[in-house]
Amino acid sequence: MPKGANQKFKLYRLAQIMLECTDEEHYITMPEILKALEAYGITADRKSIYTDLRDLEVLGLEVEGEPMGNRYHYHVVDRPFELPELKLLVDAVQSSKFITEKKSNALIRKLEKLVSKFEARKLQGQVYVSGRIKTMNESIYYTVDAIHHAISTNKKIYFQYYQWNVKKEMELRRGGDWYHISPWGLSWDDENYYLIGFDSGPQQVRHYRVDKMLHIRASEEDREGKSCFKKLNMADYARKSFGMFGGKEETVKILVDNELAGVIMDRFGKDVRLIPVDEKHFTVQVQVHISKQFLGWIFSLGEQVKILSPKEVAGQMEQEAKRLLRQYADGEAE
Missing domain, CATH: 2.30.30 (SH3 type barrels.)
Structure with a gap:
């Protein structure tokens, strides 16, 4: 069989074909492999392809052949990333406000190359970058x-x-x-x-x-x-700074309704100590940077939380409540 002009790229193109066209649910036969190579201007016989598939395994790309009827069907196994893992990465990219829409789309296209063309379509089906709040800083x-x-x-x-x-x-x-x-x-x-x-x-x-x-x-x-x-501790610093707004660091004691135990642990971690007060309430001591954002978070939890100490912080909460009352009490309805 005469050699194709692009014969030196045979192993590379074979790897490309296997990665793009196969996965755990999609297979390719030997005749289909030979035809796909011909599309790249590469000729080969079955015997050389068997050797090449073994060489791919030595290079870290594992290809498995399974008998189906009178033919073997081949597909790639054990990719570096599984589809659910890539979906998580795509979610992170598309929801990140600090990455521009243009860069988000470019990153997602690169992630799609880590799976077969069939699984790439599944990733594309969950991409909703357009219309999200994104930075405009391309640098x-x-x-x-x-x-x-x-x-x-x-x-x-x-x-x-x-x-x-x-x-x-x-x-x-x-x-x-x-x-x-x-x-x-x-x-x-x-x-x-x-x-x-x-x-x-x-x-x-x-x-x-x-x-x-x-x-x-x-x-x-x-x-x-x-x-x-x-x-x-970097992670600790971020946890104490509500919305990354700074302020004086204080140890704050809060009285909390039992129903909000999950809210407290989501914010401060499972290691935080919840000390029972009665059948319906517990107290918790947390270190936070005191800011209007922290006070606003307390406000958002309504009557189910109350700052007990320090008195200065409870006083700031009281002053903020009075300020809001003044701001809206005299306002005219539109």
């Missing part, structure tokens, strides 16, 4: 990469930080002045990505929305705040 990939590089090389970073004004215009904070921060980690909270770093000026741990960082560049200065971050 997000570069920003994340620059942060990781600065952390690995122990350097500070410079960047500008922006917010949106009422005219829907990008507005630089601090009048466009540069932030000079020591990056120590990245945290994903409430579908947003945050840089957690050390600000040498006030000597404080600060966090910044990654999608609102612009023109990031490396500094020649080494990072500061190492001793501070040795004592800081």
Whole structure:
């Protein structure tokens, strides 16, 4: 049999055919393999394909042949990712506000290549990126990469930080002045990505929305705040900061209705201690950053929760309730 012009690509094309056309539910026969190779300008005989399939297994691609009738049917087994795992990854990408719609679609297309064309259709059936709330900062990939590089090389970073004004215009904070921060980690909270770093000026741990960082560049200065971050648990920091809004850290004692035990554990973890008070209530002590976002979370749980201590925090809750009452008591109905 004459050799095809693309014969040197035979093993690569065979792997491609097996990955694209087979899975646990879809098989391919030897005649179909030969025909698919011919479409790439590659000729082969059955004997050489048997050898090539064994070679693929040595390279890490396991192909299984099963007798069906008078033919063998071949398919790939044990892929790096199972379909349910990829569905989880697709869900994460499409729900992430810090990834633009364009980048989300590009990432999902790459994930689809990890399964057969048949399973890729199942992934496509659950993709709903258009219309979701997404960042408009297309430089997000570069920003994340620059942060990781600065952390690995122990350097500070410079960047500008922006917010949106009422005219829907990008507005630089601090009048466009540069932030000079020591990056120590990245945290994903409430579908947003945050840089957690050390600000040498006030000597404080600060966090910044990654999608609102612009023109990031490396500094020649080494990072500061190492001793501070040795004592800081990143996951714990994110859990204490409601919506990643900062504030003074306090240990707050809360009286909670038993029906909200799941809500408390969802927010603070299963290790939190729930101390029974009576048949209907328990108390819990949690460390949080006191902010309006925390007080708003307490408000949202209604009469089923009450801050017991510290008195200052309970007082802030009272003042916030009075402020809301004043704000709406005198309002005119529309």
